[in-house]
Amino acid sequence: MKRETLTYEQFLHQWASQVLPYLSPRDLAAAACACRTLSYIAAGVTSRRTADAARSLERYQIPFLDSTISPHPYSHFIYTRHTIISSPSSFSQSWGGEASKGTVTDCERLQGSSSCFGGIEVGCDCDSCKQGRCSCWSGMELGVFKECGESCRCGLMCENRKTQAGIRIRLNIVRNERKGWGLHATEAIRKGDFVCEYAGEYLTTEEARIRLKTYDELSSKGRISPALLVVREHLPSGKACLRINIDATKIGNVSRFINHSCDGGNLKAVLVRNSGSLLPRLCFFASMDISEDEELSFSYDSFSSSVMGRSKAGVNKLRLVALFDAEVVFE
Ligand SMILES: C[S@@+](CC[C@H](N)C(=O)[O-])C[C@H]1O[C@@H](n2cnc3c(N)ncnc32)[C@H](O)[C@@H]1O
Numbered sequence: 001m002k003r004e005t006l007t008y009e010q011f012l013h014q015w016a017s018q019v020l021p022y023l024s025p026r027d028l029a030a031a032a033c034a035c036r037t038l039s040y041i042a043a044g045v046t047s048r049r050t051a052d053a054a055r056s057l058e059r060y061q062i063p064f065l066d067s068t069i070s071p072h073p074y075s076h077f078i079y080t081r082h083t084i085i086s087s088p089s090s091f092s093q094s095w096g097g098e099a100s101k102g103t104v105t106d107c108e109r110l111q112g113s114s115s116c117f118g119g120i121e122v123g124c125d126c127d128s129c130k131q132g133r134c135s136c137w138s139g140m141e142l143g144v145f146k147e148c149g150e151s152c153r154c155g156l157m158c159e160n161r162k163t164q165a166g167i168r169i170r171l172n173i174v175r176n177e178r179k180g181w182g183l184h185a186t187e188a189i190r191k192g193d194f195v196c197e198y199a200g201e202y203l204t205t206e207e208a209r210i211r212l213k214t215y216d217e218l219s220s221k222g223r224i225s226p227a228l229l230v231v232r233e234h235l236p237s238g239k240a241c242l243r244i245n246i247d248a249t250k251i252g253n254v255s256r257f258i259n260h261s262c263d264g265g266n267l268k269a270v271l272v273r274n275s276g277s278l279l280p281r282l283c284f285f286a287s288m289d290i291s292e293d294e295e296l297s298f299s300y301d302s303f304s305s306s307v308m309g310r311s312k313a314g315v316n317k318l319r320l321v322a323l324f325d326a327e328v329v330f331e
Pocket of ligand 1: 257258
């Protein structure tokens with residue numbers, strides 16, 4: 001078979017089309033300055049990225065909108081719909097509909113698996129779960145609530161899995177000169193509706209401390225916008241029984257763009273436990289009716305101290321000890 005010889009221009013085009021989608025916004029901008037071909041391909045990559053932060057992994061596209069005087073790149077991150085277990089192997093993911101390739105999806109599959117967390121086999125055996133009749137249902141107002149999961153007989157269409165199907169509402173990410181990027185609703189949301197999971201990587205406390213140090217240095221130079229969240233679930237005695245570190249800085253979903261609001265904002269954080277999984281997920285619900293175009297926010301430093309709940313194990317107190325920043329205070 002005769003091999004076609006590529007011209008230099010064709011070779012560059014082919015190579016750049018494969019490599020540029022994996023670059024961070026900053027590196028992409030640098031590559032775009034090199035020559036006309038790279039500038040052309042980088043423009044295509046950027047327009048696909050800005051069209052959908054969720055990279056086709058959610059029901060609707062979640063576009064970036066930047067109408068500020070000094071346009072600014074968003075922090076580069078790999079998209080995951082659910083919190084995954086951190087892996088030492090490096091992840092890579094391209095944009096624009098090719099997102100489901102790669103290790104993240106493997107980890108997402110693991111996330112639901114009971115064996116992954118030394119699971120607790122306490123699921124229901126209903127065919128169709130109904131409030132009051134399924135053992136997995138618990139009150140929404142309690143702060144910690146339970147959904148059906150891996151160890152249940154019911155399927156993914158079960159009514160008691162409302163936070164497991166990803167983001168079902170229309171959102172966009174808007175740039176503000178002062179706050180940076182922020183997550184906005186582009187449709188009205190009713191009080192109590194599920195908005196999004198705070199998806200990222202579960203970290204050990206040791207790894208979280210190492211990363212916080214690095215984030216501290218990088219954020220002081222304005223290089224990154226850290227999104228490492230630490231939640232402690234307390235027993236009635238007040239002693240911490242479970243500390244959860246979720247880092248959405250490198251791998252996460254659009255919750256990493258939710259900004260702080262001093263007045264408590266319009267979102268409420270709830271720990272959701274899937275039957276069969278040991279680690280809970282942190283999910284945001286609307287704490288009030290939210291109108292179209294309103295920014296979504298919560299209080300970084302006070303929202304969770306007011307989240308109290310009673311579970312089968314007793315009274316749980318969800319307390320946020322460190323959020324989003326290098327200015328982290330450990331107890
Ligand atoms: C988790 S990130 C939120 C998304 C971030 N705005 C971005 O552009 O990626 C947290 C950072 O956003 C900024 N931020 C959040 N809320 C803010 C507010 N109310 N006012 C000013 N900056 C805010 C701070 O720089 C903070 O470190």
